[in-house]
Amino acid sequence: MTTDTDYHREVDAPGRAELVERVRKKIDALGVDYIYYQYISITGRVMGKAAPARHWETQARKGVQTWMGGVTNVLPDFKGNLIGFDSNAMECIALPDPDTFVQLPWDKRVARVFCTLFYSLEDPNFPGQYYEYDTRGNLKRFDREFREAHNGLHLRVGLEPEMLWLKPEAGEVRPYSGVTEPLAYHIGQFESARDIWMQVSDYARAMGLDMIQGDCEDAPGQIELNYQFDDALPTCDRMTTYRQICAEVARQRGLIACFMAKPFMGYAANGCHHNCSIWTGGEREVQDIVPGELPGMEENWMYSKGGVNEFENTEGGWLPTELGHHVLGGSLKHINALTCIGASTVNSYRRFNDYGLWAPIGANWGLQNRSCTVRISSPDRFEFRAVDSMVNPHLFCGALLKAMDDGIRNKIDPGAPESRNVTEVWQSGGEVNLIPLNLRDALDALKEDEVIRSALPGRLYEVFDEYKQDEWTRFLREVTNWDVEQYLHCVP
Structure with a gap:
């Protein structure tokens, strides 16, 4: 052997x-x-x-x-x-x-x-x-290859995982089942869920997540807790850990920790925006998150600090560096296939089709423009918004690295930033580029994109497509409440 x-x-x-x-x-x-x-x-x-x-x-x-x-x-x-x-x-x-x-x-x-x-x-x-x-193992290798190909350049990413805390009632979950009212940023509502988010935060710090802020969001029971941004792999590991922590707290309290993209129409969805920047240099440093002896290997509490943010234009303004433009160009060129990875379920596309509730539909980029899928949210980073909280973060970040690599190697120009509200322009009949608005179209986009498919090596793409095509077929084989309400008495 x-x-x-x-x-x-x-x-x-x-x-x-x-x-x-x-x-x-x-x-x-x-x-x-x-x-x-x-x-x-x-x-x-x-x-x-x-x-x-x-x-x-x-x-x-x-x-x-x-x-x-x-x-x-x-x-x-x-x-x-x-x-x-x-x-x-x-x-x-x-x-x-x-x-x-x-x-x-x-x-x-x-x-x-x-x-x-x-x-x-x-x-x-x-x-x-x-x-x-193994999507996590793939990300480890893609990250290493990206650094080697671009002289130590690496992705740092911060996630915004939205989720709902729901109380099942008679075995069912409805919009009014949330532990808070849908009042975004309301401290009174956040305070009413204090025992929950404090328990989550305590567990998170004990497992290496440097919790930095949180708030009550726009849907019933919707809370967003954020942890410090870091290199791609540890950030994705922490996202997985965060979801496990929330599930455990929910079990203890008889609640449901819901990361489903769109549980209820008419309310904001559970997005998971990925805030991305590209760096050279820096050091891994243990953060003083928990007192005393660390309950695990110290690497869990390490974050990348220092270095040079190669995305941010130090001459001022919101437009990124030339390298940053190429990173945006790669992300924009592959935006439809990336959407398939970031919004990977049938339910994900309910989020994009419930207009006026913060979700993007524009296949473009803009400065502080939330109708665009790629948004410059600050001069030092960009936000990829067509991602929800059911995402496999390891798979998505691996795909994002492939898109960035293509943008850098081929010096792809992202074009001018979009200043219009894409949703309003589209609804009024104007010409706009849209991301896929259902899973089937997204799967077709992934099929045609060799660069993003390279983030699913070997038979992984074939198996991923089989899994998701089956999910789409299962959806088509279901008769929903909407079908009954729409067609039960439609004729004569």
Whole structure:
């Protein structure tokens, strides 16, 4: 059996053995009995296994065996066939990244660690190679390749995850089920949910999220809590962690932590704007977020500080640097396919079709123009707005890196910024460029975009498309309340 594989190179990487030893010391000092070995499915769901912590050293080297089809949520299509894989598919290796080890603040007997996936060493075709269905592992490699190709240039991103805290009533959820009234920025409403958001924030800090602000938003029970921006991979890991924290707080309180893009028409949706800047230099620094001994590896509390923001034009004004223009150009050229990744569900497009509620529809960019999908929200960054809180952030940031790379390599001009309100112009019959307004059109855009498809390497694009085409077909096979209300008495 060859030892010249991606798996072996990862296991034997310089410094990894020391990280494994540091984790053992943390396990013993913190009294951790169990570890979740988790990875990310193609839709952003957290998958994995749990194992006793006493086996840490073995699993840190051999990994945890898990069925290949876990990356598609073990979901059968509408015909009953497993998507992407059959039941005889082999297992793959989930190899833990030791620097992501952290204790769960709600049960300190348990810790979690993120894993990178590899093909089995016995796989007849790709023994020990990186598993291309692993969107988190892909982002790690895309980020490294981007830095190498552009002299250390790297993406830093901050997310704005909106979500609803809902109270189920008689097994149902309705707009009035929110724990707060739909009064944006109202301190009284935010105060009424104080126990919830403070518990979330406490858990988040204990797992490495540097919480910076929060508010009550426009929909019932809608709260947005923000954490400090950082490099792409740790930001995406923290988004995954944040959703897990909210789900745990909801379980404890008998609530629903809802990240669904558009639960209710007529109210603002759950967007997840990605605020992006490109940097050179900087250092990883541990932030003083929690007092005393850190309940995990210190890397969880590290953020990139310093360096040069290569997007911001230091000569003043809101327009970015020449390099920043090329980054925008790449993002604009691939905006429709990026929308498919950022707004990846049937429900996502309810958000764009409920006009006048903050969501973008324009396939263009503007200065402080919220009707545009790409908005310069500050001279030092741009905001990609066609993303909702159900996003797989690792997949989206990987795709965004591919778009930026294309823009930089080919010096793509984004054109002039849009100053009009795109929604108003479109509704009045004017000529505007629109992003896809349903999942089927978005999937068609992704199919035609080779650059963004390269963020879904190997068979990942094929499996992603199969998964989403099945979702679209399931939607078409449903009779909704709207159908009944619209057509029940339509003739004679």
